[in-house]
Amino acid sequence: MYRARSINGVIIRLPDERIAHITNNHPEVSGHLAWIKETIENPDLILCGDYSELIALKLFNKTPITDFKYLAVIYREKSNHDGFVLTAYFCSNYNKRRKVLWKH
Numbered sequence: 637m638y639r640a641r642s643i644n645g646v647i648i649r650l651p652d653e654r655i656a657h658i659t660n661n662h663p664e665v666s667g668h669l670a671w672i673k674e675t676i677e678n679p680d681l682i683l684c685g686d687y688s689e690l691i692a693l694k695l696f697n698k699t700p701i702t703d704f705k706y707l708a709v710i711y712r713e714k715s716n717h718d719g720f721v722l723t724a725y726f727c728s729n730y731n732k733r734r735k736v737l738w739k740h
Contacts, residue, residue, distance in 0.1 A: 639673075640676035643677075649719065650673075654720065664725075671696065672724050675693070681736055681738060689710050691730070708726070709721060709723075
């Protein structure tokens with residue numbers, strides 16, 4: 637199980653079940669679990685999700701898909717001490733209408 641610390645200081649877990657979900661649904665992310673941790677710990681920005689989840693985004697210059705893609709990591713902070721990753725995927729852009737909670 638991978639773990640990362642969010643900018644709020646919350647430990648965010650990436651359990652094996654979520655790794656399987658991510659690699660099955662977004663195979664381009666498999667092999668880049670360290671990038672998921674980096675995105676949680678050092679995001680470029682964090683957006684508010686629809687159902688109290690957080691969306692951490694980090695721009696990578698070179699990805700398995702193409703140059704200049706964001707890695708989006710969607711996670712939930714259940715308490716001040718615990719949280720977990722829901723999913724992660726690469727995207728070209730992000731929804732500018734979402735509320736920005738934090739920006740680097």
